[in-house]
Amino acid sequence: MTATEIATGSGQYADVNGINLYYETHGTGRPLVLLHGGLCSGEMFAPILPTLADHHQVILVDLQGHGRTADVDRPLDLTLMADDIAALIDHLGLQKPDLVGYSLGxxxxxxxxxxxxxxxxxxxxxSAHVRRNAIYPEMLQQQGQVGAAAAEFMKETPMYELYQRVAPRPEDFPRLLDKIGAAMAKDFDYTEEVRGLQVPTLVVAADADMAPPSHYVEVFKLLDGGLRDGGWAGESRPKGGHALAILPGLTHYDIGESPLFAAVTLAFLDKQD
Structure with a gap:
């Protein structure tokens, strides 16, 4: 099944939090909100969406300025986009759905x-680092080159093709690059936010990700993980039900469509406490 076949026939818009948010619903079961990476759309999950939808009702969202969701007059800010998703959860009447996000998502x-x-x-x-300085220096340098001026050079890329095919305003692509570039240039450190998480969390990364595996181990340690033996019956595992998965043979750019990612996600979401 192609991305286009998966993405047709089930899309709707929700007017929430000042943005007209595009989403699709696939499958049945306990709700799962699935969030894509930067310069992508929900279509990126096409290879694993059938697997996830076999077990859950998947709500596939296009974030601000991405895919079929038009941009609005505000920066690409994680907290604002998070409030969009919270408003969508309320709009759809979902009862504590699981959240699965890759990179920006x-x-x-x-x-x-x-x-x-x-x-x-x-x-x-x-594949979501929690400190900007955790990623490799050469990647920070590359991110510094993302902006409207790069639009011409990206015309042969899948990201540009997708945007031209589905975006409500295809001419906004340079603007999206400017906003993504500005967002990536901002320093951040979510260490304390991670330490205070109140929901069971699975930290996933590729073994050749944008940040080293040690960073994701560090994140796991913030969640009471990796500090002691887990015990014969798992009695000494992290107190909040948290877990860590470093997936072999993958990179930042292919982990989101990997069957391994789908497998560890479902194993974690469907675990009975």
């Missing part, structure tokens, strides 16, 4: 759990 999902813990069941955050 992982950061948004984390902020929903931080800002609206009462609206969230379980959290899976994949």
């Amino acid at each position: 992982g950061g948004v999902a984390l902020q929903v759990a931080v800002r609206h813990p009462q609206k969230v069941g379980r959290l899976v955050t994949a």
Whole structure:
């Protein structure tokens, strides 16, 4: 099944939090809100969406300025986009759905759990570093080159093709690059927010991600993980029900469509406490 086939016929818009948010609903079961990476859309999950939808009702969202959701007059800010998702949860009447996010979407999902813990069941955050300086210096340098001036050079990329095909205003692509570039240039450190998480959280990363595996181990330690032996019956595992998965043979750019990512996500979400 292609991304286009998956994405047709089930899309709707929700006017929430000052933005007309595009979302699709797939499958049945306990709700799962699925959030894509930067310069992508919900379509990026096409390879694993059928697997997830076999077990859950998947609400696939296009974030601000991405995919079929038009941009609005505000920066691309994780907290604002998190409030969009919280408002969508209310709009749809969902009862503590699980949140699964990759990269930018992982950061948004984390902020929903931080800002609206009462609206969230379980959290899976994949390839989402929690400190800007955790990522490799050469990646910071590359991120510094993202802006409207790069639009011409990106015309052969899948990101540009997707945007031209589905965006309500295809001419906004340079503006999206400017906003993404500005967002990536801002320093951040969510250490304390992670330490205070109140929902069971799975931290996922590729073994060759944008930040080293040690960073995601550090995040796990903030969640009471990796500090002691877990015990024969798991009695000494992290107190909040948190977990860590470093997935082999993957990178930041292919983890979101990997069957391994789907497998560890479902194993964590469907775990019976």
